[in-house]
Amino acid sequence: MKTVIIKYNAGNVQSVMYALDRIGAGYLYTDDEQEIRSADKVIFPGVGEASTTMHYLRRTGLDQLIPSLKQPVLGTCIGMQLMCRFSEENNTECMGIFDVDVKRFPAATGMKVPHMGWNNIGHYNTKLADGLPDNAFVYFVHSFAAPVCEYTVATCEYIQPFSAMLQKDNFYAAQFHCEISGNAGQQVLENFLKI
Structure with a gap:
């Protein structure tokens, strides 16, 4: 199986x-279109700022390539947000795979933004969550989030409910950092590679 991690800024x-x-999974880290198109699985991860990152994706054509992929694609953290329609972070038009707008967490007394640290997720409705315990704890670092919507397949609550995971067709996404979310995050990655 060929797994590609998309290379971008x-x-x-x-x-x-x-x-x-x-987890013993081989991978290729690349921005080459043919390598990405020929992959069995594609991972679009990262940490970053929406407008700068979308500018880079547009400059390299990745903004057109990613939505056109037919194999399973997993976006995490900023990857998930950029797969949405729009982000309030610097009023950024994103890729529109999920027709939902990413919004900044509202101010709330005693609650810090960014949402940073371990929090539990629930209401699973996705193969990504196979084998996860109820209310699994995963690690978040974000100031913006997609609201609960028709694509939501797992939720979390911080200040207000938001989408912890999204899914549409062959596109899967997680707001949390699978790679640093312990056993739960590892399970999500393993599940994605089995899809």
Whole structure:
């Protein structure tokens, strides 16, 4: 099986590589269109700022390539947000795979933004969650989130409910960092590679 991690100007990709190494999954880290198109699975991870990252994706054509893929694609953290229609982070038009807008967490007394740390997820309705315990704990670092919508297949609550995971056709996404979410994150990655 050929797994590709999409190479673009995002941070934290090394952690994804380590996570795949831990589960014995081979991968190729590339931005080459033919390599990406010929992959069995594609992972679109990262940490970053929406407008800068979308500018890079447009410049390289990845903004057109990613939505056209037919194999299973997993976006995590900023990868998930950029798969949505729009982000309030610097008013950014994104790729529109999921027709939902990413919004900044509202101010709330005693609650810090960014949402950073371990939180539990629930209401699973996806193969990505196979084998996860109820209310599994995973690791988040984000100030923006997709609201609960028709594509939501797992939820979390911080200040308000939001989408912890999204799914549409062959596109899967997780707001949390699978690669640093312990056993639960490893299970999600293993499940994705089995799809």
